[in-house]
Amino acid sequence: MTETISAxxxxxxxxxxxKAGMPTLFGVGAWGLVVGVAMIKAGLTxxxxxGMTLLVFAGSAQLASLPLIAAHAPAWVIFLTALVVNLxxxxxxxxxxxxxxxxxxxxxxxxxxxxxxxxxxxxxxRYPEPGFDRRKLPYLKGLIFPNWTAWQxxxxxxxxxxxxVPASWGLGFAGTLAIxxxxxxxVMNKAALVGVAVAGAIALASAHMPYKLGLLIAVLAGMxxxxxxxxxxxxxxxxxxxxxxxxxxxx
Amino acid sequence: xxxxxxxxxxxxxxxxxxxxxxxxxxxxxHINLPKRVQEALRYAPACALxxxxxxxxxxxxxxxxxxxxxxxxxxxIAACAFFLVKRNMLMTIFFGMAVxxxxxLGL
Numbered sequence: 001m002t003e004t005i006s007a008x009x010x011x012x013x014x015x016x017x018x019k020a021g022m023p024t025l026f027g028v029g030a031w032g033l034v035v036g037v038a039m040i041k042a043g044l045t046x047x048x049x050x051g052m053t054l055l056v057f058a059g060s061a062q063l064a065s066l067p068l069i070a071a072h073a074p075a076w077v078i079f080l081t082a083l084v085v086n087l088x089x090x091x092x093x094x095x096x097x098x099x100x101x102x103x104x105x106x107x108x109x110x111x112x113x114x115x116x117x118x119x120x121x122x123x124x125x126r127y128p129e130p131g132f133d134r135r136k137l138p139y140l141k142g143l144i145f146p147n148w149t150a151w152q153x154x155x156x157x158x159x160x161x162x163x164x165v166p167a168s169w170g171l172g173f174a175g176t177l178a179i180x181x182x183x184x185x186x187v188m189n190k191a192a193l194v195g196v197a198v199a200g201a202i203a204l205a206s207a208h209m210p211y212k213l214g215l216l217i218a219v220l221a222g223m224x225x226x227x228x229x230x231x232x233x234x235x236x237x238x239x240x241x242x243x244x245x246x247x248x249x250x251x
Numbered sequence: 252x253x254x255x256x257x258x259x260x261x262x263x264x265x266x267x268x269x270x271x272x273x274x275x276x277x278x279x280x281h282i283n284l285p286k287r288v289q290e291a292l293r294y295a296p297a298c299a300l301x302x303x304x305x306x307x308x309x310x311x312x313x314x315x316x317x318x319x320x321x322x323x324x325x326x327x328i329a330a331c332a333f334f335l336v337k338r339n340m341l342m343t344i345f346f347g348m349a350v351x352x353x354x355x356l357g358l
Contacts, residue, residue, distance in 0.1 A: 030341050048257050055265040060296075064303050065264055072252055079263040084299040086271035087292050093275040105277055112273035170348075170355060173323060177330050177347040179304045181340040184331065186297035195294045196301040203302035204309055215302050222298030223291050230290070 006134060013135035017142025020126065024118050028147055029154030031178065035059045036158020037165070038175030042066035046163055053155040057113070057148070060182050061085045063175045073212040081212075084219055088186070092120040098130040099123075100137065111140065116151075119143040191233065195226025326351035 032053070039049040039062065056062050061082040068078045093112050100108060115123075122143050127136055165171055187193050199222025206214025252260070308327040309315055319325060330347030337343065 027341060034344060044257065045254075048254070048261065051258065052261045052264070055261055056268055058264070058268040058271075060300070061264060061267060064300065065260065067303060067307060069252060069257065069260060075256070075260050075263055078260050079267055081299060081303075082264050082267035083271065084295050086267055087295045089268075089271035090274065091289070091292065093272050094279060097276040097279045100276070101279070108276040109269075109273050112276035113269055115272060170351060173326070173351050174344050174348055176304050176307050176323070176327070177344045178340065179300050180327060180330055180347075181334055181343050183297055183300035183304070184334055186300070188293075192294055192297055196297050199298035200301040200305035203306050204315065207306045207310055207313065215299070218302035219295060219298045222302070223294045226294040226298070227287075227291050 009135055010138040014138040014142035017122070017126075017139040018146055020122050021118070021143045021146055024122075025146055025150040028118065029150040031059055032151040032154025033158035033161070034174050034178050035062055036155040036160075037162035037171050038063060038066055038158075038178070040159055040162030041167065041172035041175070042070050044069070046159060049159045049162075050156065053152060053159070057151070058082070058086060058089075058116070059151075060179065063179050066175060068212055068215075071212060077212050077216065081215060088117070089115075092117070095124060096120055099127065100140075102132060103137070111144070114144040114148055115140070116144075116147060119147050189230070191226045191230035194229045195222040198222045198225045320354070322351050322354035325354055 036049065036053065039052060040046070044052065044066075052062060064081055064085045065078050068081060092115070096115060097108070097112065100111060103111070119140070123136075123140055126139060127133065162171065183196070187196055199218040202218035202221050203214055206217060208214075209217075304327070308323045309317065309321075311321060317324060326347045329350045330343050333346045334340070334343040
């Protein structure tokens with residue numbers, strides 16, 4: 001009796017999640033399509049592009065790697081770049097993983113691998129608190145399976161389409177625009193804005209450096225400057241609030 | 252890049268996805284990132300993405316090109332403004348591609 005009730009509950013949770021994720025699927029598929037086209041336009045063959053979409057399953061890291069592959073950057077530079085671009089997932093996974101710590105490790109490994117930005121966002125919206133709830137697992141699956149499918153269908157269409165569209169249409173630029181759209185929401189405060197400006201400027205100035213090393217220097221410098229600005233802003237706000245007249249006297 | 256090299260990169264990228272998405276699922280209770288490191292990490296992706304696209308938009312044949320005739324720069328700035336208002340990725344890509352094509356073909 002209780003078995004059938006909980007099985008029903010789990011099915012209902014899966015359906016609820018699928019419904020919650022529905023409005024995002026078109027966007028996910030279209031985004032997959034853009035990445036699919038961009039992979040072909042960057043010079044990957046159709047089998048390579050299919051392999052990349054099926055194995056890597058991370059649009060922004062894939063897009064970031066394409067100009068580096070085209071520029072014959074060394075594999076380790078491309079790997080490090082993808083890791084850096086993927087860093088947001090480390091933070092997401094730190095948030096999501098405690099909900100499922102009771103599962104066997106193999107299952108945790110592939111659940112984590114399939115949990116992209118949108119799925120994590122929707123899951124946290126529905127279940128903000130950690131702790132055991134047997135509906136959480138089907139809910140997560142109801143988010144990640146349709147998400148994966150929409151992404152792969154879009155990507156494969158993009159790959160096949162990309163090989164038909166002539167290079168003169170300049171579709172590769174859509175990849176740059178897509179990265180722009182991922183980057184902008186990540187610039188969440190003044191410190192991040194300064195960091196991004198510094199990283200961009202250094203990337204420009206060091207564009208001639210071999211092995212695309214300028215990229216890594218740009219990221220490190222951008223991070224360091226963003227941290228310094230954040231600290232400076234905090235100190236200033238703190239000084240104004242707590243010290244009042246004394247604070248001004250010291251300056 | 253040779254076929255083998257590209258496949259090596261693809262495998263490495265898959266590893267990068269796995270490390271980023273699954274590390275905390277597998278070893279979360281063993282990892283304790285200092286607060287400073289966590290804060291610094293928040294800024295890394297935006298910096299990396301900016302460092303990738305800015306040269307793409309600004310450089311023409313390796314030289315800085317900030318003229319109005321540079322279609323990638325103008326379309327990039329226009330797309331940036333469009334996204335900040337509309338907050339919609341697909342519409343922004345369509346809009347940016349339209350501006351890019353318009354300038355590039357000298358319409």
